[in-house]
Every structure is written in C-alpha cells, then in structure tokens.
Amino acid sequence: MRETLAALIKLQEIDAKLRTLELSKGDLPQKINALEAELLELEATVKDRQQRIATAQAEMRALNAEVDTLREKLKRYQSQLYQVKTNKEYDAITLELETTESAINQHEYNVLELEDQEKALQTELAELIPQLEEQRNVLSENRRQLDEMLAKTHEQEHELFSRRHEITSGLSRPIFSTYERIRHGRSGVAVAFLKDGACNQCSSRIPPQRGLEIRMMNRLFLCEVCGRIMLWDPERE
Ligand SMILES: [Zn+2]
Missing domain, CATH: 1.10.287.1490 (Helix Hairpins)
Structure with a gap:
C-alpha cells in the first residue's frame, strides 16, 4: 500500500504539470x-x-x-x-x-x-x-x-x-478510479497532504489519531471535508 500511495503522489505531480501546460496554452x-x-x-x-x-x-x-x-x-x-x-x-x-x-x-x-x-x-x-x-x-x-x-x-x-x-x-483499478473520480470532481487535485495537523488543500483539522494513521501510509484515507486522498510526505510537512 505504501508504494501505491507513493505512486499517487507522483501521479498527482504529473497531473499538476499537465494542468499547468494546459493553462499556459x-x-x-x-x-x-x-x-x-x-x-x-x-x-x-x-x-x-x-x-x-x-x-x-x-x-x-x-x-x-x-x-x-x-x-x-x-x-x-x-x-x-x-x-x-x-x-x-x-x-x-x-x-x-x-x-x-x-x-x-x-x-x-x-x-x-x-x-x-x-x-x-x-x-x-x-x-x-x-x-x-x-x-x-x-x-x-x-x-x-x-x-x-x-x-x-x-x-x-x-x-x-x-x-x-x-x-x-x-x-489497481479501484485505486485508479478513485483517484480519477476525485481529480475530476476537485478541479484536477485528487491528493491532499497532511500538513501541521490539517489537510493542505481545504485546511480542515485532522484528528491526531487519524493523523498518525495517515503517516503510516498503510491505508487509503479521504479527507472528510474535501474528499481528497490524504497522504503524508515528510518533505512537505
Ligand atoms: Zn481536505
């Protein structure tokens, strides 16, 4: 699962670049x-x-x-x-x-x-x-x-x-379709990061226990407010 979630981070980065290219045109x-x-x-x-x-x-x-x-x-x-x-x-x-x-x-x-x-x-x-x-x-x-x-x-x-x-x-197909569904529904951004105990996309607080679970990167959690996939990247914390 950790690898899958790391792959989602890379996917999000690529999609952000594609979006920037589209906007620049x-x-x-x-x-x-x-x-x-x-x-x-x-x-x-x-x-x-x-x-x-x-x-x-x-x-x-x-x-x-x-x-x-x-x-x-x-x-x-x-x-x-x-x-x-x-x-x-x-x-x-x-x-x-x-x-x-x-x-x-x-x-x-x-x-x-x-x-x-x-x-x-x-x-x-x-x-x-x-x-x-x-x-x-x-x-x-x-x-x-x-x-x-x-x-x-x-x-x-x-x-x-x-x-x-x-x-x-x-x-896996379910993970990819979840990613795509959220990406289309959330203006191109499907992934959110845990930052200072909050979702970095919608700024809603994440309970400390949930924060710990997200840091483990063992399961797919969605932000309860914006619905994005919650991930943790030590470099972004
Ligand atoms: Zn959120």
Whole structure:
C-alpha cells in the first residue's frame, strides 16, 4: 500500500504539470482570436474607405465631364445671342444661358464638396494603413509564439503522458478510479497532504489519531471535508 500511495503522489505531480501546460496554452489562442477579429474589422474599414474614395473620384470625373459639355453648350448659346432677330428669341436664349450657368455652378459646387470628402477619407486612410500593418505584425508574432509553445508543450505532454501511463498501469483499478473520480470532481487535485495537523488543500483539522494513521501510509484515507486522498510526505510537512 505504501508504494501505491507513493505512486499517487507522483501521479498527482504529473497531473499538476499537465494542468499547468494546459493553462499556459489557454490564454494565447483566445488572444489570437480577438486579434483576428480586430484585424478583420480594420481590413473592412480600410476597404470601405478605399471604395468611398473610388466612388467620390468617379462622381467627380462624371461631374467634370458634364461641366465640359455644359460649357460647350454655353458657348453655343452665347454666339446664338448675337444672331437673334426677335425679343422672344432673345428671352428664350437668355433663359437657356442662365439655366446652363446655374447647372455649371451647381456641378462645380458638388465637385468641391466631393474633393473635401475625398481629402478627409485620404487622411483617415493614411492613419489606418499603418495600424493595419501593425495589427498584422502583432497577430503573426502571436501566432508564431503559439506555434512555438504548442511544439514545446507537445513534447512535454508526450513525456508526461508516457510517465503517467507507467504509473497508472501499476495501480489497481479501484485505486485508479478513485483517484480519477476525485481529480475530476476537485478541479484536477485528487491528493491532499497532511500538513501541521490539517489537510493542505481545504485546511480542515485532522484528528491526531487519524493523523498518525495517515503517516503510516498503510491505508487509503479521504479527507472528510474535501474528499481528497490524504497522504503524508515528510518533505512537505
Ligand atoms: Zn481536505
């Protein structure tokens, strides 16, 4: 029995290491997910600004072409004005002239507005592009760290699992299933140690007579409060 209990101490140590390895991975994948989401959002913003710039530029080109056409028209009306014969004709051409001039003014005003819009968008884009680069760098650095860590932990995990298997194959089935049941129910810690007359996991007092029995390491005792396997290790006392 003493050997079995000593094996449980080793098993607990291995499980604690495996748990630490699992926890060390825990944070980075989540961090990478968050960074990826931020990057997608940033990329969408950049794409949106680029599209809005392209749209503004296309609208400006269309308006400028329209203004050119209207100016041609304006020239024709102006030369027609010198050839009119009647007041009625004069009034009609004057009206066309005024309408065309006002359309040109309106278009030119719209072009100015679009120029302002484009300028603001270009300024925004100039700030977004370096942010995007930075975000991509941070993400790839985190991915590299995760890969490195996974490669390292994979090796350690492999070694720990083979040591674990060596120990568990030497344990009786009831002892092993007791250990596993407590480990799953007690956040990964199935073994508690007697320390200064108490359970080192839940701090409940252990009666002196029971303490003596636990020290003998001849039988499996469970802590009456936390239910963990009570063991004694002189180095931990
Ligand atoms: Zn306890």
